[in-house]
Every structure is written in C-alpha cells, then in structure tokens.
Amino acid sequence: MSVTGVLDAALDRSVLLGYSKIGSGVRRLWWPADPAPSSMAGKRVVVTGATSGLGEAMATSFAQLGATVHLLGRNPDKVKRSAGVIRGAVPGSVVVDEVCDVGDLDAVRAWTDDLSGRVDALHGLAHNAGVMPKRRDETPQGHELQLACHVLGPQVMTERLLPLLRNAGGASIVFVSSGGMYSAPLSTGDMESTRGEYDGVRVYAKTKRMQVVLADAWARRLAGDECVRVESMHPGWAKTPGVSEALPTFQKLTGPILRDAADGGDTAVWLVATRPSSVSPHFWHDRAQRPTTFGWQRPQDVDAVTRFLDAVSEMTDTPRSWIPLQG
Template identity: 50%
Template sequence: MGAATKILDTVLDRAVVPGYTKIGFSVRSKFWAPDPAPDALAGKTAVVTGANSGLGRATTVDLARLGATVHMIVRDPAKGERARDEIAAELPNAHLEVGECDVSNLASVRTFASAFAERHGSLDVLVHNAGSLPPERSETAEGNEVTLATHVLGPFLLTGLLRPALATAKGRVIFVTSGGMYAARLHSEDPQYRQGEYKGGKAYARTKRMQVVLAEQWAQRLTDDGISVHSTHPGWADTPGVTGSLPGFNKVMGSLLRTPAQGADTIVWLAAADQPSHSSGGFWHDRRMRPTHYLPWQHDDPQDRKDLWDLCVAETGLVI
C-alpha cells in the first residue's frame, strides 16, 4: 500500500461513517491486500459460531467456497439445518455440518467442545461470531450477564477447550468484535454490569472491548502452540442483529450499510490468507491492522487487563 492510499485509508477510518459503511469497503477494495487462493482452505476444518444468519452465515459461505469443512454452530438446530440446506443449494460441493451450542451457556460449550474433540483431531479455524444485544439486563441460567456470557466467557472457554485441536493444526482464532468498542473501556470493577442503569448498546461495546483485549492475551499465550489469534470488526453491515436490536440506526443508515458478505470479508481473509499467519494479536478492519484506541495516549490499565483474564478463568473454571 502506497503512502497516498495509507493516508486515504486512515482518513476513512477516523471519519468512521465513510470507513465503516459500504463506501469504505468500495474504496479500500481497490487497493487492499490480495485475496486468499481459491483453494486456500481445501481439506481444512473451521468452526463458526452464530452461523445460521448475518455475518456468521456469510462467513460460512465463503469459508466453504474456499474448500473448508465448516461446522455451523447454532443455538437452534432447526434454523441451522435450514441455513445449511440453503447454502448447499448455492454451493452443491460445500462440506457443512451443523452443531448445537449455546455459547452463552458454559455447560453447553463444554458439551460441544468435548464432542468435537472426540470426532476431530485438529481445527484450522475458530471464528467467534455469535452475538447478543439485549435491550434489558438479563442473566443466563448460570448467573452471568448475557452479553458478557455470549461475547466473553463462552468464547474464552471454547478457545481453551479447543486449544489442543488448534495446536495440532497450527490454527487461527478470530474474534468478531465491533468498532463500538472504541467508545468503551474495561470495567473490572463491574464486569457483570450490575451497577447503574443498564443499556444494551453500552453492554455490547464493553464486552466487545473485552474481546479485543482477550484476543491480545490469547495471542501471547498461544504463540508457542503455533496458533495465531486476531480480532476484527466488520464495519456496519445489514444483518438481522442490526435490524432487530438497532432499528433506528438501521433506518437512518440503511442505504449505506454493508452487505453481510462485505462485513464478513476480513473474517474470511484472516482465516485463509497468508499474510495473517505471520502475526498474532492484531485488531483488523478491511484487511488492515488498526489501532485499538483512537488517541495514542489512551490505553487499557494493566490491572484491568489482568482482572479480565482472572475473571474469565474464575467464571469458566478453565485450567490454563
């Protein structure tokens, strides 16, 4: 990327609206990093959570198109089966399997991970895509706030339990986060959001910030296993999650929203292209690594980062 295009790319990113919408996708796609090889994932195995709709479904389609056997992890098997059949009609040679797992439920995560490990000796790609944006605070049956459980605790546990399979394949882990995390900080004093007025959008941004930090922490811990870890935000895409949870935003920005396939592009690129295999722990958007804070003097407090990791270990019981 030349100096002029780097400046343009950075301006788009800092301006937010043009960078996060389909405008940014259209402009950057003219000069971004090369596509993965057409058979980049032939013979490889991928797990995608929240795979029956939106970004998860789009990711599944393109991973399968590149040759991967994709395990579509969903809460509702019937919806998963319908999505698989629809994708198979589009891609008759796709290798797709539906797996049931509620990522917000730690017992469900353990059940899925155990069954997967018994059947498969290795895992090349793990995509943490499942998301939640409830309008009111609620807790899982295990007593965890839903967005924390869905975005943080479940993915943390699943990564740890599938670590041996990922290590065998020298695989990649991808956290699908959000640009909304720029507006949040770590809240080690109240990770379960029990204090103050609960706002779904704020809970979403807080847990997305946590995902970015956990990706950095996992990258450090998994480097000796040959596993690379990345986080990425898709920009603003027209998905059922946006339509259902943020109808006002969808109404205002509708004509500028990216398609699910455009939103999933960097997820698939991180899973299949050569360049991401040479680094770990980065935060990406439109095939380029991005800063995790807009202002250079901002940072996550080291104690808050430690507290986040300790919280995940304590709540999941994962033995590291």
C-alpha cells in the first residue's frame, strides 16, 4: 500500500480525524480531480431533502456545474426559499421547485408521474432526504417515518424514475447515508421499530445501514446497464441544521472540526458529475470507496440481505428484480 493509502486508511479508522474537516482537508492533497467547470451543462438533477444543509449545498454545487436542478422538499415555503438562495448564489442557474414528502409513498408515486410528464431524461438523482425524530411516528401508509423516508420512498422513486435515468444515456443515483450506519448491522427483525422504547438515533443508524444495502442491490441489478450507476456515500461529520436539532451535544463538542455542508456533500456531487467506476459495495467517502464493515464486525449476512430486499419490495409494491448477493 502506498504512503497516501496508509494515511487515508488511518484517517478512516480514526473516525474523529477522518470524518471531520481535518480528513477532507488532508485528502484533498491526493483525491481525484474536481469535475470540469460546466461539466453538467445541459443535464438535469433531482436532489431530495434540498431545503437546508447538505441538500441545499449539493444543489448549489450542481447549479455551479451548469445543471438544471430540481429542488425537492416537502414544505413549499422552504423549497421556494432555498431555490431563491441558489439562484442568488449562482446567477443564471435554472432551479425548479418540487414539492413532495419522500416518506409518503403515494405522494412519491404522484410526483414521479408528474415529473415524467414534464421531462424526458434525468442525469442524476441524489437521495438526501432525511429525518431523525425523537418519538416514533408513522406515515400515511402506516410505516415508521425513518424507514419510509430513508428506504421505502427512495425505493419507489428510483423504480419509477428509472426510465428517465436510462434515457439520459449516462446517469447516476446516489444514496446519502451516514457514518453512523457502522454502528448498526443489517437487521430485518423489527424493520418498523415497534419493539421496546423508540430511540431515534439508533433507528437513524439502522435505516442508514439499510440505504447502503439497498444502493448495493440496485448497483447489482443495473450492473449490465452502463446508462445508470448507483452508489452510496457518507458525508462525514458536517454542520447542518439537522445535526444541530437532533444532536445538540454532539455539535457542541465537535463544532470546531465539523465540515461545512458543501464539504459534506462534495462526494455525492462528484459521483454524479464524474460517474467513476466502482465495485461492490459501492460505498464512498471523500471520493474513495470504503468498506461497509470494519475488521471486528461480522461480514454482511447474505440471508439477511435477501430478507431485507424482499421486505422492501413487498412494502413498496415494487418488483423483486434483485440479483442475489453471493456469500
């Protein structure tokens, strides 16, 4: 392994150094080149959860690269505000306001139908919408809110937007996960989080692990289709309104070394703009592929993956078109 490889791995394993702005600051010395200016001119990207934090920063970066950005959020006033911020920051940018609650599967179906009637192709889809409630809540379809927002909604959206993504002739789907997923192995025993006392942070980590598994499954399913690539990534520790609200003590302790939102969303933007080749499990951080488990953790349970994907298909009424994970 090269000197930079050793240093990169050490940063990753240290967590505090690798996930903070220290890690990205050091890795910039060797990481792959930035996307070319105007590299996304004439292209179209959807960013969910785009009204603050990582989503707004990612949408701004896509606009700076010349993309038409569809800014999706559930609150129309917040969507309008963020769209105005981006238009002000990037003169001449084309930003389209989109309103949809990703956790409401019927709303996702209606919105994807609407979008499919308005555009012919889609070059990027960034699944960034996220929540971390303190108490258990359910969506109109009766699903636990985090499961619906992080997993089920993105599944329905991906399935229904696939024709537009294929029409682009070169598109990428990116699931924005979290480094917190390392603390939660995949489990299908209580996907709806009904047992025991509800712990929003634990459920967040659990559903973020599910996102990584789902992204890898989509990548396997589309492996022979060069038109669409699927990746997942984690942003490290970034200062966002979501972190401030859900984890105030964490932000107070780590505030001086937190990344800004643009730094946190950098890898997602880079993945869509450059479409690098990747291998399973298609999980990234700071423009490099990362393992989804560390040495002391058990390898991915193949049977659990199968049960999880079957459950997702059943909950969302989407095809069971998965390619089995090899043990």
